[in-house]
Amino acid sequence: MSTTAERERVPKQDRSRATRQRLLEAAVSCLAEHGWAGSTVAVVAERAGVSRGAAQHHFPTREDLFTAAVEYVAEERSTALRALFPQGAVEDRRAIVAALVDLYTGPLFRAALHLWVAACDEEQLRPRVTELEARVGRETHRIAIDLLGADESLPGVRETVQGLLDMARGLGLANLLTDDTARRERVVAQWAGLLEQALG
Amino acid sequence: MSTTAERERVPKQDRSRATRQRLLEAAVSCLAEHGWAGSTVAVVAERAGVSRGAAQHHFPTREDLFTAAVEYVAEERSTALRALFPQGAVEDRRAIVAALVDLYTGPLFRAALHLWVAACDEEQLRPRVTELEARVGRETHRIAIDLLGADESLPGVRETVQGLLDMARGLGLANLLTDDTARRERVVAQWAGLLEQALG
Numbered sequence: 001m002s003t004t005a006e007r008e009r010v011p012k013q014d015r016s017r018a019t020r021q022r023l024l025e026a027a028v029s030c031l032a033e034h035g036w037a038g039s040t041v042a043v044v045a046e047r048a049g050v051s052r053g054a055a056q057h058h059f060p061t062r063e064d065l066f067t068a069a070v071e072y073v074a075e076e077r078s079t080a081l082r083a084l085f086p087q088g089a090v091e092d093r094r095a096i097v098a099a100l101v102d103l104y105t106g107p108l109f110r111a112a113l114h115l116w117v118a119a120c121d122e123e124q125l126r127p128r129v130t131e132l133e134a135r136v137g138r139e140t141h142r143i144a145i146d147l148l149g150a151d152e153s154l155p156g157v158r159e160t161v162q163g164l165l166d167m168a169r170g171l172g173l174a175n176l177l178t179d180d181t182a183r184r185e186r187v188v189a190q191w192a193g194l195l196e197q198a199l200g
Numbered sequence: 201m202s203t204t205a206e207r208e209r210v211p212k213q214d215r216s217r218a219t220r221q222r223l224l225e226a227a228v229s230c231l232a233e234h235g236w237a238g239s240t241v242a243v244v245a246e247r248a249g250v251s252r253g254a255a256q257h258h259f260p261t262r263e264d265l266f267t268a269a270v271e272y273v274a275e276e277r278s279t280a281l282r283a284l285f286p287q288g289a290v291e292d293r294r295a296i297v298a299a300l301v302d303l304y305t306g307p308l309f310r311a312a313l314h315l316w317v318a319a320c321d322e323e324q325l326r327p328r329v330t331e332l333e334a335r336v337g338r339e340t341h342r343i344a345i346d347l348l349g350a351d352e353s354l355p356g357v358r359e360t361v362q363g364l365l366d367m368a369r370g371l372g373l374a375n376l377l378t379d380d381t382a383r384r385e386r387v388v389a390q391w392a393g394l395l396e397q398a399l400g
Contacts (some may be wrong), residue, residue, distance in 0.1 A: 035321045037237065116376055117317045121235045130377045159390035166387060167363055170370030176316055177330045187366060190359035194398050
């Protein structure tokens with residue numbers, strides 16, 4: 001049943017998916033570097049080496065492109081994080097805490113932050129970013145629980161892990177204008193120890 | 201030695217100081233509500249009921265006005281926080297942690313966040329905001345150490361308090377687009393307990 005048309009469709013789908021990925025990755029870099037004001041579909045299309053028409057075929061609006069981009073890159077990072085610790089809680093908890101904190105100190109966090117702050121003032125963006133933040137937040141919480149081997153049925157464990165992710169977000173913010181790596185490593189080492197005691 | 205000129209100078213200085221304060225408070229509200237793009241000296245002058253000329257006499261540039269505003273309001277809040285717990289560490293540590301976290305969930309944090317994010321992309325703003333952030337951060341750390349009665353000469357205590365303030369900053373970010381109060385209160389209760397154990 002493999003017709004010529006079918007054989008040709010597969011590479012075309014592959015090309016389309018590759019174009020989409022290039023656009024999403026370019027959108028996150030663009031947002032991280034230039035903020036919301038400097039991020040348009042046209043700028044991203046040029047950066048990704050894709051025609052403006054093709055970009056608009058994939059993402060009809062600016063809001064579509066940038067929310068999809070932050071979600072895509074967040075998913076990619078989550079998958080990579082899980083792959084990094086296939087044994088989960090059996091592994092070094094301090095290394096797991098450090099890796100969770102790393103989610104918040106790179107270009108993805110910077111891009112997401114620009115999107116959040118823009119969403120404060122842009123009515124079209126706000127509900128989409130609110131929903132995106134909730135989805136990504138739930139997924140990150142689930143990964144943290146799994147990797148840390150935390151038992152959420154015990155009182156306080158859920159809030160302990162939530163607080164850790166809040167701290168990670170705050171550490172990301174502290175890294176926005178200056179390189180906060182040295183201080184951050186000391187804070188992570190200390191709180192990984194406190195977390196170890198709290199989770200038992 | 202009290203001449204007429206001297207008697208008249210005092211009320212004039214008072215008026216000038218009151219005008220300055222009105223401008224600074226209006227600038228923080230404006231930044232919190234409209235972000236950096238919507239915040240200019242002219243908009244703030246109108247909001248404060250001050251002529252544009254008078255506003256520019258106090259603050260020659262937009263950068264002057266908004267960095268001064270965030271610093272002024274941060275100082276006001278620090279003073280108010282110290283006044284709230286005159287006994288420091290003798291008082292309920294959970295209440296102190298909650299009050300420290302409150303520093304990051306109101307209009308001041310929202311204004312500061314808009315300024316930080318704008319400073320990523322604006323070369324004129326960046327060094328001033330970096331310096332401001334360091335100054336305000338040091339002062340908040342000092343207050344936290346004093347109020348919590350933490351002994352920084354003990355290993356790990358400095359990092360424990362730093363991590364707490366990072367968590368507070370992350371909780372502020374989580375409150376940006378939605379009202380996160382209920383979740384935040386549970387996290388604060390849990391982490392105040394962990395902090396109590398850590399500080400002894």
